[in-house]
Structure formats: C-alpha cells, structure tokens
Amino acid sequence: MVAMANVSRRCVRISSIIIPGLRPSHSRKCCAYSCKKFNGTTFSLTRRYSSLSAPHSPSAKNIEDSIDVKKISNPLVPPVSPGDEDHEEQKRRDSSWKAMKYSFIAFGATFGILGSYMVYELGKPKRDENGNTVEDEFSQMPLIQQFFSRMLKEVNYYKRMIREPSREKLLPDPVPYPYIQPPYTLVLELTDVLVHPDWTYKTGWRFKKRPGVDQFLEQVAPPLFEVVVFTAEPGMTVFPILDALDPNGYIMYRLVRDATHFVDGHHVKDLDCLNRDLRKVIVIDWNGESLKFHPRNMLRLPRWKGNDDDQTLVALGTFLRTIAAEKVEDVREVLEYYQQYPNPVEAFREKQRKLLDQLEAKEKQLKDQPPTANWWTPVFLKPRSS
Template sequence: MISRRVFTSGLTSSSSSSNPPKETIILSDQPAPPPPVPEPPPQVSGRKSWSFLKYGLISAVAGAIGCVGYLSYKCSYEEVDQKAKALRAAASYTPSEDASAVEKYRGILYSTAMSGDEQTLFLYLFFLLCLFMEVEVVCGSTLFPHGFFSCNIPVPAKALESYLDLRKKVEEHVMEFTEPTSDKLLPDLHPQEQHVFTLVLDLNETLLYTDWKRDRGWRTFKRPGVDAFLERMAKFYEIVVYSDQMNMYVDPVCERLDPNHYIRYKLSRGATKYQDGKHYRDLSKLNRDPAKILYVSAHAFESSLQPENCVPIKPYKLETDDTALLDLIPFLEYVARNSPADIRQVLQSYEREDIAKEFLERSKEYQRRMQEQRQQGRFWRR
C-alpha cells in the first residue's frame, strides 16, 4: 500500500478562501522513472563493410589453402614448377592504359579451363586468390578499387615462389624417410662377375618364421632346407637379403641363419621405399642389371616395386613337411647355367604361377618330347 502525505500552506480557511489555494503536492514512495537515454546513431554502413571484408578474407584464405592442398596432392613439384611458368609471365604483365587487366586474366582462366588442364587452372586460381587477399589488406574496405589487378601484382608471384620453395624443402626432408638411403645400395660388381645373376631373398615367411607366445615371447624358426638352399645357390648367384625389418633385427638373425656367410649383403628397412603406408623393395636401387635380378619372397608382388623380377614362393607357416625352397633349386640352377639375356621375359612366361611346380612340368614335357624324337630317329635309321 502506497502511503501518501498531503501538505498545505499554513493559512486559515478565511485567508484560503480569499486567496487561491496553492497547488497540492503529493509525494510517493515509488521512485520516479529514469530519464530516457538517447540512442546512438546507427553505423550500419561501416559494420557491413567490415563484415564483408572479414568474410571475404576468410573465404580467400580457405580457397588458397584448398588450392595448395589440391596441387600438393595432384601434382609433383616438377609439374607445378613447369606449369607455373605461365603464371610467372602473367605476374610480370603490365597492363596498358587502354587494356583491361581484368579481361586479360579472365581470358587466361577461360582458355585454361577450355584446355581441360585442371592443374594449371588451380594454379591460376591460387594466383588470383593471393592477389585478392593482398588487395583486401591494402585497400581496407574498398574491395574493388580502380586498377584491381594492377595493384601489388608482384605479391602473388612471390607467394607462388614461396610455396614452391617450401614444398621443395619439405619434399627433400620427407625423402630422407621415404626413399632408400642411397641410389646405389650395393657396391659395383667385380669385372669378372658381370655375368653373375643376383638372387634377392626376403626374410619373414621366406627363409624363416617369427612367432610370439605369452609363455616364451618371440622365437624365430628356420625354414626347412634353408642351409642346403643357401649353400647350393652361393655357387651360382650373388645372394642378397632384402628385408623391411630394422637392421638391429636383420643383422643378428642373418648371423644365426647363415653361419657360413653365403649371404654377401644384408639390406634392411633403411634401404626400402616407404609408399602408401608400406615399405617396398626397390630393386632399381641395387646397382645391378635389372635383367639379372631375381627376387624370391612369400609376398613378392606385394612388397616389390618391380613385379617383373619377382619369384613367388609359398609362405612358410611352421609346416614340418615344407619343401618350397628345395623345390625351387632346379629352376634357379637352370637360370644360372643358361644365363638368359633377360630374366624378366622368362618370369613373364610363367604368368605368376607356382614357378617350381610349373618348371617341373615343363621339364617333364621337354624330356618326353626329346625321348620321342630319339625314338623317331632310331626308327628312320632302321
């Protein structure tokens, strides 16, 4: 309930009747409303300009990053550098007074798009996005001033050169981990051994099998026939072990596997090529004639970059009756004794079949034909 107090003057009623009464003042406990605050003048145009500038800059940065990512994924450094020649020439272009630079770049983009060269088109888009970002920063809210493409034209060219320099450094650094440690993984052959073939052998599931169990940990098992196989092949081949394991594993295992040192060279993970998440054997880095290299592995076609040199063999899984290595000896001896001009053509004739089994069948067929010819010769002599 609001209490109200009425104050009047101290005059009598007679005097109050003669004189007009004063204005009655009513006081209330309820506070008076605050005076209205004047509203600030609207600043719509400035905010819109800044918002347009901000979102335009964000879009340009996102577009430039997208173009850079696409080019890095789609093209190699040499391809980008080759295609960037036209961009360098465009960056050095100085428009004349009666020529429109916008029309020039529009024509370049149109002709590039019509040629179907999407990599070059993305290069031009990257060029224009870099230029657009520079114009935004320099010109403030005025996004499209007079002479848009003539303003700070060297900036996108420098951005392109910076991208190429950075990519070259990154690729050189990455190659240290993805490429073999050397372009010549093996020393030169002796002049008297130029005719010798190189037999490259894998380790896991080819010469041995590594198994792990909780009660005993890791154990390595030799494949049946390994000793006889190495001893026999060392008379005809230069034997090289090429594994994707670390050298701290390969070296001691080979010492136990080959106490007689029939294996000449041991190559480990550092000599492989890392590609698509796997370590591949790059036989082209062995410093040997590709026509005289045989790669024997249980996973030959999956682990080598040169499938034409592969000799597949059955994976070893601790079978006690395994004879895969011994069965392969006749074929390898035949190759070493006959020295074909190009072993890749010989391997291609087997069409990725079981070479040991197929060679045995061909040998039997050859002996049968020879026997028939001898019998026919004896018949005609009679």
C-alpha cells in the same frame, strides 16, 4: 460381545493412526490376533469378521506402489523437488566442463612449450668447432623467418630419410676383371621365405628355419648368383638371424628397412637403387606390394606358414640353376611366363617332369626300333668274289 466390538473398533482406529497406508482389514486382523490372548470366543468372532474383509494376495504392481508410498512418506528422507534435481545436474555439468577446460589449457601450454623448443632446436643456425655461426641461405632473412625456414628444411630432411632409401646406391659397383662378379643377382626376402616368425607366451618371438634352406643357399651361392637379402624388417632383428642362418657366408649383402622406399603405407623395394642390371636381377618374395615398382623382376611364391613338409626351396634351387646354366639374357621374360601360375615352382617342377617323361619315352622308342640295313658298305668290307 458389544464391549469387545468396541475394543475392536478402537484397535482399528489406533492401528490406522500408527501405521498409515494400511487398510482397515489389516488393522482388524492385527486386532483379532491381539485379542486371541484374552478370550477364545472373541477370537473366533473377530476371525470370522476379518476373514470377510481379508484382501487378496498383492500383485507386483501393488508391491511397487506400496514401496513408492513408503519412500515418499518416509519422514527420515527429506522431499526432493524437481528444481533441486536440475540444480544438482547443472552443478555436475559445470564441474565436468571446468575439468575439461583445465585439461585443454594444460595440453595447449605443453604443446606450445614443446613446439617452441622444437622450432628453436631445429631452426637455430649451425656452428663450427670454434662456436662461430655458419652462414647459410637463410642468414639474410628476418630472425623469426630464419628459424622457421631452417625448421622446415630439417623436417623435410627427416621425412625423406623415412620415406626414401638411405642412399642412392644400395650395392657397390660390380667388381672388374680379374675378380669374379656373378652374372645374376638374386634378391631374397627373409620373412616367410627363409624363416617364419612365431610367438608364444612361453618363448616369446622365435624364428623357424625353412626346410632345405641350407641346401638352397649352397646351390645359389657364388659364382652363379650374387645373393642379397632385402627385407623391410629392422636391422637389429635381421642381422642376428642371418648370422645364425648363414654361417658359411653365402649371402653377400644385407639390406634392411632403411633401404626401402615407403609408399602408401608399404615398404617398397626400389630396384633402381640396387646398382645392378635389371635384366639379371631375380627377386624372390610373396608380397606383391613390396615390389610394385618392378613387378617383372619378381618370382612370387606362396607364403610359407611354417609347415615342416615344405619342399619349395629344393625345386626353387633347381629352377634358378637352370636359368644360370641356360645363360638367359633377360630373366624378366622367364619370370613373366611363370607369373601366370599361382605356384611358379610347382609349375616348373611339372614341366620338368613332363620333359623327363618325353626323353625317357624317346629313348625307349629308339631301343625298341629294329636296326635298319646300311645301303652303303665300304669296299674293303665287301666279301670277295671267287
């Protein structure tokens, strides 16, 4: 027994040297289970001894500590000092700053080359068909000042071309007699008034025609109205749509984005460039920002969302024909009155319905009223006295 105890102690020492970080109880367990092969009695004694010193189940903190100890005490991983970590971080920062510096240099060089080319192209003097230099107001200036002055002039020209309408008169002059000039000008927005754009992954962009648009265009066609489509959409989008929407040619003129005035991020329809009497101009639109210069000429409709049960254009055609039939001198007075309603067309329809009810009630009253005797009777209709 004493000999086996000495063997056990030697196993504890050996295991502690080979496996650092393990407690003696672990080494005793290892020694006890290794002695099981030689003697069962020895196993029972050492088992009792190891059970007395067996540790409890390790907690999460003990596991983390043991992992850290293994990482630190691993002879295959060289130790890292705080100075080495700072050195590596500084190297990464230096490489990032160097890449950013080269990027800025490349960007600056590209911008400088493009800027110099733009100054040269926009600032060089004009030449005639023979290649001779054309004199202008900048020809007497120094060379560099000439180039910069011409460049600023060209930049301002392109800026005006984007912001202002492309021409002073958007429509031609009214035709004289005996040609027929419609008395009123009807300006229509295309998007969400006549058609509704719709996009899907399967079909892409498609434009849905509003219910009743064919009958509406026929109602307001010349000679009652001069129909104009005025929209902020580009012409390459508008013209194919109008070709399919108006095969009969009821729309006389088409004005697109280049005819608008760009103000505060909005394309505004400037009616002063329309070359028409504003007392006779009616604009149908849903966006108040597009007509901020002339809000009195606007009949604002609710925006059409593409629903199939819409009947707005039917009532709108009746409303416009009523204005033409009454020969209103200044349409802005009528439009201002209906602007107080959220839906002017529905308000007009409701007033029309009430007027018809009043007329029917009056006719019914006249029919139900008994005829009155006439106090005057012609002489030749009086009965003869005997």
